[in-house]
Amino acid sequence: SQKIEQNSEALNIQEGKTATLTCNYTNYSPAYLQWYRQDPGRGPVFLLLIRENEKEKRKERLKVTFDTTLKQSLFHITASQPADSATYLCALLSGGYQKVTFGTGTKLQVIP
Amino acid sequence: EAGVTQSPTHLIKTRGQQATLRCSPISGHTSVYWYQQALGLGLQFLLWYDEGEERNRGNFPPRFSGRQFPNYSSELNVNALELEDSALYLCASSLAHTSASTGELFFGEGSRLTVL
Numbered sequence: 001s002q003k004i005e006q007n008s009e010a011l012n013i014q015e016g017k018t019a020t021l022t023c024n025y026t027n028y029s030p031a032y033l034q035w036y037r038q039d040p041g042r043g044p045v046f047l048l049l050i051r052e053n054e055k056e057k058r059k060e061r062l063k064v065t066f067d068t069t070l071k072q073s074l075f076h077i078t079a080s081q082p083a084d085s086a087t088y089l090c091a092l093l094s095g096g097y098q099k100v101t102f103g104t105g106t107k108l109q110v111i112p
Numbered sequence: 113e114a115g116v117t118q119s120p121t122h123l124i125k126t127r128g129q130q131a132t133l134r135c136s137p138i139s140g141h142t143s144v145y146w147y148q149q150a151l152g153l154g155l156q157f158l159l160w161y162d163e164g165e166e167r168n169r170g171n172f173p174p175r176f177s178g179r180q181f182p183n184y185s186s187e188l189n190v191n192a193l194e195l196e197d198s199a200l201y202l203c204a205s206s207l208a209h210t211s212a213s214t215g216e217l218f219f220g221e222g223s224r225l226t227v228l
Contacts, residue, residue, distance in 0.1 A: 032215060034215070034216060036217075041200070041222075041224075042203075042219075042221055042222070043116075043202050043204070043220050043221050043222050044155070044204075044217075044219050045219070046216045046217060046218065048151055049216060058151030058206075089154070089155070091217075093215040097156055099145070099160050099167070099168045099170075100145065100157075100215050100217055102155040102157075103154065103159060104154040105154055
């Protein structure tokens with residue numbers, strides 16, 4: 001069956017360091033992979049999208065990589081700040097009339 | 113531009129009752145998704161409507177149902193409420209789904225349903 005795993009439930013990191021979050025998937029051929037941020041009690045907010053034919057995407061302090069051979073995406077936040085503390089979700093879309101499916105999320109805590 | 117709006121913000125019901133949640137998408141968006149997020153858990157896909165039609169349904173019992181209106185707003189109905197239905201119900205909208213869609217979702221702030 002299709003599965004999306006974010007293999008760290010929680011990640012604590014010192015302010016200023018680079019946070020790296022992982023998203024792995026099985027039995028899936030996503031056309032697009034998305035990353036969202038969710039704060040407690042709020043709806044997720046879209047951050048970045050990467051296409052299957054793209055290796056890397058950047059936006060300000062954020063960087064996403066997509067390896068369709070390893071079936072993995074890495075999400076990096078450089079120069080992390082306490083305000084980056086939140087749960088980060090990866091989501092996959094196979095394309096066309098396919099639903100968007102979310103991973104389990106990783107709760108990031110940036111310690112001052 | 114207004115974002116996705118959901119109502120009510122909070123809803124308290126008792127077991128066996130029915131709950132109705134509402135969602136208004138961003139103007140120009142024709143696709144509406146519903147997700148359930150129980151406390152401490154991930155987003156579980158419930159329903160997806162696009163252009164007024166149900167496109168996909170998650171692994172939930174038939175007492176979870178919904179519809180999309182001609183103005184693309186949507187309603188989620190939960191019948192015969194059970195304690196485990198207590199959760200944050202999130203609605204999201206996106207542009208019309210085509211073979212070229214990249215599917216970015218824009219979420220509302222959710223409706224918190226508590227079943228006593």
